[in-house]
Amino acid sequence: MSIFSRMSDIINSNINAMLDQAEDPAKMVRLIIQxxxxxxxxxxxxxxxxxxERKQATRRLEQARADAESWEEKARLAISRQREDLARGALQEKRAIDEEVALVEAELTAADxxxxxxxxxxxxxxxxxDDARARQKALSLRTQTVQSRIKVKRQIQRDALDDAFFRFERFERRMDTLESQLEAMDIGRDVSPGLAAQINVLTDDERISDDLERLKKAMAGSVDGAK
Structure with a gap:
């Protein structure tokens, strides 16, 4: 691809469309600028x-015009000396140089x-x-801003998490304190589990003995009545 063809492609390109399709806009901008x-x-x-080359052509044109003028002067001289043959030859040389002058002039026109x-x-x-560089600068600033916001956001979220754990630990300590206070209130009031069980057994035995005595009396009364 020639220089001018590639340059034309860049000039005619839609930079916005290129950036929209790019996976990495920042990288695309760098490539475009490069x-x-x-x-x-x-x-x-x-x-x-x-x-x-134009300067060289300009010098060639000046020299060719000077040569053409010189041959025309020679033709005039030959005519003044009654040498028409020499005049013809001089004019032929001038015509050849005039053709070269026309070519060089066309070359200069094309160069211009x-x-x-x-x-x-x-x-x-x-x-x-300039537009691409401006976009690159704006994109760089936006990237820095976003990165800073993400960093701050992460820090805020981490602080919120730390605060949640702190409050959870504080609640655990509060519950430990309440449980300790409850246990302290029951100190001296508790009966030994073994002793309580023994007393319960005695109570149950006394009730059974009463029931047994009651049944004996009832049965004895029934026997006496039958007699």
Missing amino acids: EMEDTLVEVRTSSARVLA EHIEHLSTEVLQLQQKL
């Missing part, structure tokens, strides 16, 4: 070469058009490059 900068370097080098077209495209490319 491509534009490389193209500008090549175009300036080409421009310098075209300008140098080339340089004008090149200048216009370079100006457009420079505008695109």
Whole structure:
């Protein structure tokens, strides 16, 4: 691809569409800027070469015109000396040089058009490059802002988590305190589990003995009645 073809593609490209399709917009912007900068370097080098060739063509044109004028002077001289044959020869040389003059003039016209077209495209490319650089700067600032916000957000969330754990631990300590107070209130009031069980057994035995005595009496009364 030629320099001018690639430069034209860049100039005519829709940077917004390229960024929308890019997975990494920042990387895409860097690539676009690098491509534009490389193209500008090549175009300036080409421009310098075209300008140098134009200067050479200008010198050739000046020399050719001087040679054509010189041959015309020689033809006049030959005519003044009654040497028409020499005059014809001089005019033939002048005609050949005039043809070269026409070619060089056409070459200069094409070079001027080339340089004008090149200048216009370079100006457009420079505008695109400035736009890309501005977008790169804006994107960089947005990236820094987002990264800072993410960092702050993470810190806030971590602080909230730490606060939640702190409140949970404080609640656990409070429950430990309440349980300790409850246990302290029961100190001295508790009966030994073994002793309580023994007393319960005695109570149950006494009730059974009473029931047994009651049944005996009831049965004895029934026997006496039958007699």
